[in-house]
Amino acid sequence: MSHQTGIQANAELMKYFGKCRDGKIRVLKVSIENEQLTLSKYQPVKGTWEQDFDKYVPSLIEDEIPCYILYRFDSTNSLGHEWLLLSWSPDNAAVRHKMLYASTKATLKQEFGSSHIKDEMHATSKDEVSLKGYKAHVSGVNAPAPLTDREEALKELQQNEHEPNYSTDSRQSTMGGVAFPITETAKQGIFDLQRGSYNYLQFKIDLEEEQINLSKAAVITLTQLPEQVPNDEARYHLYIFKHTHEGDHMESMVFIYSMPGYKCSIKERMLYSSCKGQFLDIIEKMGLEIAKRLEIDDGKELTEEFLYDEIHPKRNLHRPAFAKPKGPPNRGAKRITKAQSTQ
The missing domain is CATH 3.40.20.10 (Severin)
Incomplete structure (x- = not known):
């Protein structure tokens, strides 16, 4: 994935990315300062990830100033602990700052390691930056989207297509997508x-x-x-x-x-x-x-x-009337034939 803004993590942050995976760090805050991704704050593990969430995360955000928060879960995968990437971008932040943070997030993920990130969350209001807000986010992601009338009809049609129908009028698709x-x-x-x-x-x-x-x-x-x-x-x-x-x-x-x-x-x-x-x-x-x-x-x-x-x-609203093509030039006078009567 290419860097979209040219902003990259500074040496201190890159070094800390390696250190924070030892299981002792619960959360770290990353900000953009002097055209670099910079480590702002971090906190150690105290309790479970749910117990630590409200203790640490809300205090890391600031009004009108976007930031990234990397929060460690207690779960692990083959590479180590799994993390949440929370992008804080309040509605009243400057548009330039919101665009800068949005277009730099891909770089942060790449340099931290996308395979370590289990979930991502975008927050714009303080009530979202809480354990309750995160669980609401998880429920919203996992919940199926409501179907429109058209989608309900399409679903019913697809179900009917899977039912056996051996009449001579039935037409079956031999290969779907x-x-x-x-x-x-x-x-x-x-x-x-x-x-x-x-x-x-x-x-x-x-x-x-x-x-x-x-x-x-x-x-x-x-x-x-x-x-x-x-x-x-x-x-x-x-x-x-x-x-x-x-x-x-x-x-x-x-x-x-x-x-x-x-x-x-x-x-x-x-x-x-x-x-x-x-x-x-x-x-x-x-x-x-x-x-x-x-x-x-x-x-x-x-x-x-x-x-x-x-x-x-x-759209072409004025279609020309049909014009009969002209015959070939110099073809002579039109001949009139007359059927002869038989005697």
């Missing part, structure tokens, strides 16, 4: 996109693990969009296209499936093509309304004019 699960990090990225933390997400299929991962999350400009598209690998992208249409400001969610021709393996081309429909179903059930679905083979296609024309296609 492949349904790879999306990771928790990918789900959290989608929630963060909805909250406004990002305007761009990129997803990659892990061919070995058979799951869809979040490979990039950032705040970018439209001119930076083409360079996000790899020229040798397939990807899924979500981008919020901000524009004006007929005097109204609009923010349209665009899904982009990029496949750079035959530079990818046959397996990769088939999996991305097969997983696309199921992936779109998942993100739409999470509450994202896709204004346009695009397929491209080169990032250079993603210009402002191209996106605008795809979302607002021009």
Whole structure:
């Protein structure tokens, strides 16, 4: 994952990242100071992670000043203890600061180690930065999204399709789309996109693990969009296209499936093509309304004019009347034939 802002952890913080995994540190606060990720505060383990949460976390945040908080759970994986990455970005913070922290979060995750982060949470108000707020976040992530009338009808249709039907009028699909699960990090990225933390997400299929991962999350400009598209690998992208249409400001969610021709393996081309429909179903059930679905083979296609024309296609309201084509020139006078009567 590339650095989006150029801001990286300073030497002290990088050294502490290695030290804090010894099991003695419960929480650390990271801030952006002098264009660097800097260690602000830390606290040791006292009780269980639930007992320590309200004791430490609320006191680490400040009004109007974003920060990152890395909080250690008691659970472990093959690499050691698992952590929560909490992004504090209050609503009354300066827009520049909120964008800076949002676009630097991917760098922090990479330098701390994404595999150590079990969960991510974005908080904008103080009541969220508590044990009760975190548990509400967990319940919201795990709870299934409510279905619309259309989705209920689609679900019923899909259930009916799986029931045996051997009549002569039945038509069965021989092969459906492949349904790879999306990771928790990918789900959290989608929630963060909805909250406004990002305007761009990129997803990659892990061919070995058979799951869809979040490979990039950032705040970018439209001119930076083409360079996000790899020229040798397939990807899924979500981008919020901000524009004006007929005097109204609009923010349209665009899904982009990029496949750079035959530079990818046959397996990769088939999996991305097969997983696309199921992936779109998942993100739409999470509450994202896709204004346009695009397929491209080169990032250079993603210009402002191209996106605008795809979302607002021009309509031809004045169709010309049909004009009978002229006959070939110099064909002579039209001949009139007359049937002869038989005697």
